[in-house]
Each structure stands twice: as structure tokens, then as C-alpha cells.
Amino acid sequence: MEEVNQTTVTEFILNGLTENPELQVPLFLIFLGLYLITIVGNLGMIILIMFSSQLHTPMYYLLSCQSTVITPKMLVNFVTEKNVIPYPECMAQFYFFCSFAVAECHMLAAMAYDLYVAISNPLLYNVIMSYQVCLWMIAWVYGMGLLSATAHTVFLLRVLFCKANIIRHYFCDLFPLLELSCSSTFINEVLALSFSAFNIIIPAMTILGSYMFIIFSILHIQSTGGRSKAFSTCSSHILAVAIFYGSLAFMYLQPSSVNSLTQGKLSSVFYTIVVPMLNPMIYSLRNKDVKVALNELLENISFFLTKNSFP
Template identity: 60%
Template sequence: MDMRNNSPVTEFMLSGLTDWPEIQLPLFFLFLGIYVVTVMGNLGMIILIVLSSHLHTPMYYLLSSLSFIDLCHSTIITPKMLVKFVSEYNIISYPECITQLYFFLIFAIAECHMLAVMAYDRYVAVCSPLLYNIIMPHNVCFWLVAGVGIIAVFGATVHTGCVLRVYFCKDNIVNNFFCDLLPLLKIACSSTYINEVVILAFTLFNFFIPTLTIFSSYAVILFNIFRIQSTEGRSKAFGTCSSHIMGVALFFGSAGIMYLQPSSINSMDQGKVSSVFYTVVMPMLNPLIYSLRNKDVKIALKKILERREFS
């Protein structure tokens, strides 16, 4: 293909979720509400963990890290998404699109590995409670979180670097509500073979390894739960683990629909809907899933509120 007669794309148009004008405003208020709850839930969780000294444990350190990732993940995506609901066109410049893609990839990859780290933490807590403080001291937690960040930045840098070498011309309509990797490659004018190889390699590492770690950890946890003699203890532990597994399944399931299904126009439209779950819905649900049944969080929140009333 002769690309000399085709000027490079300087801006993209995000297609959004739907073109139906009658549901644009209701969707705007729906996703605005989701974003407000996401910010309040995750920011509130971080502040609560920082202010409550008895929550300064490895489990809550990891939970606060997940809340930070979710807060940033949602903020990268949702505000730009809301623009489409109140305007006819949602234009994003090439540098803005690449920047959004880069930070989206950082927080998406980080979430995959952070969920795996949290599953390992729960495995140690349930299966080796007497050795928990030895296996998971604060310095180990710090390096685990730092490792997640390094992996995320490296993966995002490689993906984005590969996208920068791709030539875009003529078609500038991204079939999604944000600059995602696969929709961008769909409209490329040049070869995307290297990009596809990189995506395959990194998907194996960033998707299957965390998934295997998570479900292996919870499988052993559930096996140990069924050995608990107390019916009440078994029920409490199973209820907590089941909610965690549900959250993990929703995140990896929706991400898998986007990145693991055969490439086609129809599958891209389906993937756009599934993207809503792992970019918008899950950051809102995670604080509820990981803290709703948590007695320590409820006690800490109650103490903070009582302290404010007393002061």
C-alpha cells in the first residue's frame, strides 16, 4: 500500500457505547453516578486504611493499593467517556489518545497482578496463619506492590511503543469509548503483525499467570475451609472467598471477552460492551466486594465516625 498520498491521522473520534440519542442522557447520569461512587468508595477506602492504625496490616496495604489502581483506572477512562453522552462528537488528539492508552494499560496490567498478589496473601493467611507475619512482612508487601508497578509500566511501555510505530491514515474512528489497543490496531494502515505477537506474548503473561495464581490459591483456600470444624467459621470464610472469586471472575471474564476472542467486527462490538465491566463497573465494585463483609473495616469506619462526632 502506498502511504505517501495518505496524510497521517492527527486526531481520532471515539464512537462511544451507542448512537441512540434517546438514551444518551440517561447513560450520562448512570455512568456519572458510577464514577462518583467509584471515587468515593476507593478514595474513602484509602483514607480509612491510612487513618485506622489497626488496619495497617499486609492485607489492607494491598487493598489500599488496589483501591488506588481502581481510582486511577476509572479516572483515565470515565470522564472522556461522559463527554460522548453530551456531545455529538468525541474527538481526541493523537497524543492524548496515546497517553490515555499508555496509562490505561499500566493500570489494567497492574490490576491483573495485584489481584494475584491479594489472592496469594489470602492463601498464606488461611493456610499458614502462624507463619503469616513471617511470610508477609511489610517489606515483602512493599516489594510485591513495587513489582506489580514495574511489570505494569514495562508492559504498557512495550505495547505503546509498538503502537507508535503503526501508521494511521484515512479511517480515524475508534470503535470504542476510549483508546484501547485492539480498536486502534483495527484502523491501522500499516502492518500490525509485531503488535499482535506482542499482545499474544503479554496476554499469556499478564492474563493466564495471574488467573492461574488466583484460582490455584482460592482452590487451596476452599479446600482448607471445608476442613474447618465450625459451621459458623466455615460459612464466614466461604462467604468472604466466594465474593472475592466473583469479583475476580467478573474482571478477568470481561477482559477475556475483549482480548481472547477471535478478531471480527461483531466481536469488537461485543468487546466494547465487555470493556465497560473491567474499566468502569469493577473499579466501583471492588471496594464493596473486598470490604462489605469485612468486620475490621466496619469497626474502623464506626470509630472514625464516632471520633468526628466527639470532636
């Protein structure tokens, strides 16, 4: 009797964001639009950073490395009757998603420190945020992402899947996968809570500490315009922190037995799709340096086109 139903799962079926047929097409169009905005925005920022030396700062180095690994497969789910994902592809999707999600946590903390230095010590900014410091920040952000993703994936590969293969989610996430396990997942859940606490609480404390010093510095700014500009610069970062950490904490800082996967789908939309789409706008389009760099690039392109139009 022990050998019954022990066939190893070789592929999964993604349940998707909704099972309502009437919502499939509208949701497909909505998320396709969001994905195109994300791609255009991030690629545009990468090109702008490459050609503008004034944007070669830690904040923009970190921003340019963000990516999405969830949306294309989710879009397929809206237009196909059954969205099948092979086991190796599912594990790979989870690995890269986990890497970028954890990196985003620490990136937000790094940007909070970057804002603190820019507002509190503007004259010493280039000294404090040196090239070496920039490299250490990048190494920490993506090092933590790769470390966390590797640990989770290694232990996830040890889990035996021999029950139903329908994942009640629109991508291969940890808790929906553990729900299908027919072996013990105690270590996976402990690991998830431990890493989630570290990767959410530590960066959150860094952000909170940075903003305490930022507020203290802003209160010492004499001009009203200077205070308004400083608060405006911080507001976009605060918005990203609230959306990202709020939705991430709701999904991961609780045991899987308490976590509602239906509510988890909604919260995960924010940190997998909305925040990557907002990144270029909240960090860049409202920034004066980016606007200047964009105007210079457009002027150079216009000059080049004009010069080549009249030989």
C-alpha cells in the first residue's frame, strides 16, 4: 500500500489568476499593457544610463538590473485552456523569481541609504557613495538574492511531488508548491519564515533608520522649497516600500496553514508586476538628473538625425 500513488510529478498545471472565463481576455489585455510598460520603461532607463555619465550612481546601477520572470507565463495562461509548465522550468522560474524578489528587498534599503546621503550630506555624496561602495552595495543586493534563492531551491528539490499537479497560483511560488507535496515540508517552511524575516525585517529596519535621519535633516532645511523638494524625492521611494513590503509580508511572514492562497494571488500581483512597472517612474522620471539626461540624449539624437538628413 505504501507504493500506491508514488509516481513522481514531471509537470505542473498553473491554475492562473482567475478561473472565470469572462475575465480571461480583459485581464490578458490589462497585464499585457502593464508588461509592455515595464519592458519599455526599464529598457529605456538602461539605455539612458548607458549613455549618460551623470546617472552612473549606485541607485541607477541597481535599478537597471531589475527584470521580470513571471508575466510572460501568466499571459500564456490567459489564452490557453491548460497552462502546463515542466518540473525543471517550474524550479527555474521559482529560482529566478526568488533571486529578484530578495534583491528588490535589499535594493530598497540601499536606495534609502542613498537618499539619506544625498539629502543629509549632498556635498560629500560622491565621496561617501564612491565606486567601491557602489560595488559592495550591488554585491550585497544580488548576493543575498542568489543565496536565498539557492537555499530555497535546493531544499525544494528534495521535496517529493506525487499528489495532484495543479498549482493554485499563476506562477511557481513556494507555498503553492509545498501544498502539493507528499513528503515533509517542515524544513522548507522554517527556512521560508527565517529567510523572509531576515530579508524583510533587516532591510525594513535599515529603511526606517535612514528615514529617521532623513526627516531630521529635512527639518533643518531653512527654505520651504528645499523641504518640499526633499519630501517629493522621498515620497516615490516610500510608495514603493509600502507596496512591495506590505504585499510581500502578507504572503510570506505567516505559516502556510494560515496563508490564504486566494488572497496571496492578489498580494503577489503587487510585488511581481506592479512594483517592477513602477520602478522607472518612481525612481527616475521624477528625478531631475534623469530629466536632464533624457533631454540631452534626445537633443543628441535630433542633431545626429538632422546632420545625416542633409549631406
